[in-house]
Structure formats: C-alpha cells, structure tokens
Amino acid sequence: MTKFSSKKILLLAGAGHAHIGMxxxxxxxRLKQTDTTDADIHLISEQPQTIYSGMLPGWMAGHYQLHDISIDIKSLCVRAGVRFVQQSLVQVNAASNKVVTTGDExxxxxxxVLSLNTGADTDMRWLYDQNDHRNNGNNREFDTGTVGSDANTDVIAIRPLSTFIIQWQQILKDAQQSENYQLAIIGAGAAAIELVMAAQVALQKINRNHQVTLVCGExxxxxxxxGFRQRVIKQLHRHGxxxxxxxxxxxxDGKLSTTHKSLPINAVxxxxxxxxxxxxxxxxxEIKGNGFIAVxxxxxxxxxxxxxxxxxxATRVDKYVAHSGVHSVHGGAVEADNLLAYLKDSVMKGYQPKTRTLYLLSCGDKYAIGSWGNVNLQGRWVWHLKKYIDKRFIEADKD
Ligand SMILES: Cc1cc2nc3c(=O)[nH]c(=O)nc-3n(C[C@H](O)[C@H](O)[C@H](O)COP(=O)(O)OP(=O)(O)OC[C@H]3O[C@@H](n4cnc5c(N)ncnc54)[C@H](O)[C@@H]3O)c2cc1C
Structure with a gap:
C-alpha cells in the first residue's frame, strides 16, 4: 500500500465538474499564496483530460474542435500542487480507508479523507431487461461503452464520453461511405434532445439522405x-x-425494435x-437507489x-437533487469547503440547491432554447449565451 508522507492524505477520485472546481x-x-491546506492531495483520473459534456453536442455539430471542449486535468493538478494519478478507481474499502485502482498495474x-466525483454510467437496463438471455443476468457490462451480443450491432452508450467521442468519429466515417445512413438516438431527456439535433445537423452536412430518429417513449x-416541451418539439420538426x-x-443485426416497430438502423x-x-x-x-453513494x-x-x-x-438522502452538471458544480463548491473544514476539524456547510436553475438546450445549429423556472426563451442569442457560459467554464484556467 502506498503512503506518501506524515501529512493527512486527501484523495480526490474522478475529474468531474466538482473536482475541476476544487x-x-x-x-x-497557491498563486496568491493563501493556501492553508495542510494535506497531501492526490487526484485519480482515468484520463489526463476531461471532456465537457455541455459542449459535446456543439462539437458533434461541428461548432467546436475537440481541444475546445477538453480540460487538461494533468496540468491543472500541477498548478494546484496535486499529485495526478492516471488510474481507474475500481473499489472503495471505506472500513480500512483505502481504494483500489487499476491502470498499468x-x-x-x-x-x-476521500472525495468521490467519478460521475455515473449510462443506464442500459432497457436493453438488458429485454435481453437477459444474451447477458446471462449480468446487467453491468459498461467497460467498453457498448453492449450487445454482436460486435457490429452494439448500442453506443453516451458514457463514458471519452469512448463516445471515438465512436462518434467512426459514425461520421461510416456515414461518409453510405448513401442513406440511419442513426437512432434513444432517450427522452435534455441530453438526448441535444444529441439528436447535433447528430442530424452533422449527418445532413454529409448527405441530405441521412436521417436521425429519436426514440423517446411517452x-x-x-x-x-x-411550454418548453412544445418549443423543443417545434425545433425537432424544423430539423426533420x-x-x-x-x-x-x-x-x-441492424434492426432496432421498439414496442410496435422494427427499423433498419446503422447505429444506435x-x-x-x-x-x-x-x-x-x-x-x-452505503448506496441509495441504482448504485449511487448515499450522502x-x-x-x-x-x-x-x-x-x-x-x-x-452521489444521491442525497434528505431531498431530491437532480443528477446534473449544474449541481455537481454548485454542490462541489460546498463540498470543497467541507473537505478542507473536515481536515481542520472545523464547521461544515450544507448545500442548498437554488429553486430555479437556468437550462440552455442547444438545437444543433447555432440556435438554443432556454428555461428559467416558468420563463422560456429561444433564439440565436440564447445559443450565444450558452456558448459564453460554456466557454467561461472551460477556459477558467486558460491563460
Ligand atoms: C450530451 C450531454 C449534455 C449535457 N448537458 C448538460 C448541461 O448543459 N447542463 C447540465 O447541468 N448537465 C448536462 N449534462 C449532464 C452532465 O453531463 C452530468 O450531470 C455531469 O457531467 C455530472 O458531472 P460529475 O461531476 O458528476 O461527473 P462527470 O462530468 O461525469 O465526470 C466524471 C469524471 O470521472 C472520471 N471517472 C469516471 N469513472 C472513473 C473511475 N472509475 N476512476 C477514475 N476516474 C473516473 C471520468 O473520466 C470523468 O472525468 C449533459 C450530459 C450529456 C451526456
């Protein structure tokens, strides 16, 4: 077991939004020489970069380059005086205060003190539940980002994003070789909607015959x-x-089954x-719900x-807080205070999410819809507002 010095060890696992803030x-x-943290801090991350999900649809639609949507975690660690460990967390044994990681070894x-910010996996149970015979009861095959019995017909999971970006580039290559490429996106949340419009813009740039289908349930x-839903549906129709x-x-075998249909689809x-x-x-x-750390x-x-x-x-035990980047950022700021307070044995705070959150949903081209409580907005200026906010997040530590 590795123990680095006599100082306390604060281990940050995962380079999600909250740990980027930390x-x-x-x-x-450190720059202002106001750092009073008396601990050795280590950050474990699978990758030296983190892909920012908020700008991923913009990258798919061709508005950004990959480097525009990546945050260099390794350099950030150097500037923060944090030891970067490029490994994957595979086990937390809280009773003995240790974690197990894999990588080269x-x-x-x-x-x-341990802080977990490793995000979550895509919920693929809709597929496994129907296919127990194919999965032999094992419903957690997330390692490669794909599932299914046939390598040519795998469903592509949006997470992990680092795997998805490679798979998306392959989709574009395949679409370039095709006269009529059919892509389906499954999901009914804001991420699925942004992905479907970004994908339609990207595929139609290659060939007007290419088509994206949204399979979203009821x-x-x-x-x-x-009001927001109606605006989104209009934009989906505008894109055809x-x-x-x-x-x-x-x-x-290239067929997507839904409750009543079977569709020829090249990728899902x-x-x-x-x-x-x-x-x-x-x-x-302690775990709550479908594998979330109870906090x-x-x-x-x-x-x-x-x-x-x-x-x-994580999932809060005292109240419902949606899983979103916004709460990771704001909850993360409170959590960072608490980690430092815990190390100094001082008073910790609670995270009180705001009652209204600004959601900005990009519509593939440079157009977006926004929602702030019951107020809905849309237009090209909303897309530019989203771009401004996203760039401010991603460029916060660029010179
Ligand atoms: C296309 C899309 C668009 C979205 N847009 C928005 C939006 O506009 N606003 C919003 O609020 N939410 C949005 N979301 C949701 C948002 O992405 C997530 O809620 C958010 O990323 C969660 O942040 P996190 O800090 O928990 O972890 P993540 O951002 O998921 O980061 C987790 C990090 O931990 C690393 N990691 C994972 N497992 C391990 C491991 N075992 N060991 C070591 N490291 C590990 C990962 O590589 C990653 O760097 C979007 C999601 C998608 C898919």
Whole structure:
C-alpha cells in the first residue's frame, strides 16, 4: 500500500465538474499564496483530460474542435500542487480507508479523507431487461461503452464520453461511405434532445439522405414545463427529425425494435439516463437507489464520515437533487469547503440547491432554447449565451 508522507492524505477520485472546481480553487490559492491546506492531495483520473459534456453536442455539430471542449486535468493538478494519478478507481474499502485502482498495474491507495466525483454510467437496463438471455443476468457490462451480443450491432452508450467521442468519429466515417445512413438516438431527456439535433445537423452536412430518429417513449422532457416541451418539439420538426414515442427494446443485426416497430438502423446511441458506476458494486459505502453513494446535505457519506461524494456518483438522502452538471458544480463548491473544514476539524456547510436553475438546450445549429423556472426563451442569442457560459467554464484556467 502506498503512503506518501506524515501529512493527512486527501484523495480526490474522478475529474468531474466538482473536482475541476476544487483544483482551480487550490491553484488560485497557491498563486496568491493563501493556501492553508495542510494535506497531501492526490487526484485519480482515468484520463489526463476531461471532456465537457455541455459542449459535446456543439462539437458533434461541428461548432467546436475537440481541444475546445477538453480540460487538461494533468496540468491543472500541477498548478494546484496535486499529485495526478492516471488510474481507474475500481473499489472503495471505506472500513480500512483505502481504494483500489487499476491502470498499468493494480494499486492500493490509502487515504484519510476521500472525495468521490467519478460521475455515473449510462443506464442500459432497457436493453438488458429485454435481453437477459444474451447477458446471462449480468446487467453491468459498461467497460467498453457498448453492449450487445454482436460486435457490429452494439448500442453506443453516451458514457463514458471519452469512448463516445471515438465512436462518434467512426459514425461520421461510416456515414461518409453510405448513401442513406440511419442513426437512432434513444432517450427522452435534455441530453438526448441535444444529441439528436447535433447528430442530424452533422449527418445532413454529409448527405441530405441521412436521417436521425429519436426514440423517446411517452415522456419526452418530463422534468420541464409544457411550454418548453412544445418549443423543443417545434425545433425537432424544423430539423426533420423522426420522433418515435415508443420504448426501444432491442438492437440486433441492424434492426432496432421498439414496442410496435422494427427499423433498419446503422447505429444506435443510448442517452437513457444514469445508473451508479460499476465500481459501486464493490464498496462498503452505503448506496441509495441504482448504485449511487448515499450522502447528506454536506455531501458526506451517511455511512463513513471521512468520505464525501458529489455530482452524478452521489444521491442525497434528505431531498431530491437532480443528477446534473449544474449541481455537481454548485454542490462541489460546498463540498470543497467541507473537505478542507473536515481536515481542520472545523464547521461544515450544507448545500442548498437554488429553486430555479437556468437550462440552455442547444438545437444543433447555432440556435438554443432556454428555461428559467416558468420563463422560456429561444433564439440565436440564447445559443450565444450558452456558448459564453460554456466557454467561461472551460477556459477558467486558460491563460
Ligand atoms: C450530451 C450531454 C449534455 C449535457 N448537458 C448538460 C448541461 O448543459 N447542463 C447540465 O447541468 N448537465 C448536462 N449534462 C449532464 C452532465 O453531463 C452530468 O450531470 C455531469 O457531467 C455530472 O458531472 P460529475 O461531476 O458528476 O461527473 P462527470 O462530468 O461525469 O465526470 C466524471 C469524471 O470521472 C472520471 N471517472 C469516471 N469513472 C472513473 C473511475 N472509475 N476512476 C477514475 N476516474 C473516473 C471520468 O473520466 C470523468 O472525468 C449533459 C450530459 C450529456 C451526456
């Protein structure tokens, strides 16, 4: 087991929105020489870069280059005085204050305080539930980002994003070789809607015959008000996107099955919500719902007080807080204060989400729809507002 010094060890697992905020804060404090953290800090991340999901549809539609939507975690760690460990977290053993990681080799890392911000996996149970015979009861095959029995007919999961970006580039190559490429996107949330419009713009640039279909079940954008939903549906129609309000059940041999239909489809992307990361199957931390770390209002594990979790990896036990980047950022700022307070044995805060959140949904071309409580907005200027906010997030530490 690796133990680095006599100082306390704060281990940050995952380079999600919250830990990016924490690294930026440490980096700024270091620059101003106001850093009072008396701990060795290590960050474990699978990749040296993190892809920013908010700009991913813009990249797919051709508005951004890959480097525009990537955050260089390794450099950020250097500036923050944090040791970067390029490994994957595979196990948390909270009883003995250690985690197991894999990469070039399997490693045990000890911690005094642990913060988890590893995000979540795409919820593929809609496919597994129908295909128990194909999966032999194992419903957590997330490692490659694809599932299914036939390598040519796999469903592409939107997460992990690092795998998705490679798969999307392959889709574009395949579409260039085709006269009539058919892509289906499965999902009914804001991410699925943004993806479907971005994909339609990208594929139609290649060939006007190419077509994207949204398979969304009956509850399209169920968390949004009806005015917002109507605006989104108009934009889907403007792009000529086929909408199938049925549940997808299977994808095999180039045929996508829905409740009543069977469609010839070249590739299927699933943006079907989130489920706890595979590693949460092997932890003694208390879990809530579908594999999420149960935390209180301080983002602190309800079973182990020296473990904190924030963003999509966690679920609050005291109230419903949606899994979203916004809450990872804002919850993460409170969690960062709490980590430092916990190390100094001082008072911690609670995260109180705002009652209204600004949602900006990009519509493929440079057009977007916004929602702020019951107020809905749309236009090219909304897309530019989204671009401004996204760039401000991604460029916060660029010179
Ligand atoms: C296309 C799309 C658009 C979206 N747009 C928005 C939006 O506009 N606004 C919004 O609020 N939400 C949006 N979301 C939702 C948002 O992406 C998530 O809620 C958010 O990313 C969760 O952030 P996080 O900090 O929990 O983790 P993530 O951003 O998922 O980051 C997790 C990090 O941990 C790393 N990691 C994962 N597993 C391990 C492991 N085992 N070991 C080590 N490292 C690991 C990953 O590589 C990644 O860097 C969108 C989602 C998608 C798919």
């Amino acid at each position: 690294l930026r804060r440490l980096s700024a404090e 399997q490693t045990d890392l000890a911690y005094d 509850n399209l954008l169920s968390g949004f008000n009806s 996107i086929t909408i199938i309000r049925e549940r997808a059940t299977d994808y095999c 992307i699933a943006a079907t919500g989130v489920i706890g990361s595979a590693w949460t199957d092997s932890t003694d931390l 209180n209002h301080k983002q602190q594990s309800v079973s182990h007080s020296n473990v904190f979790a924030v963003g999509d990896v």
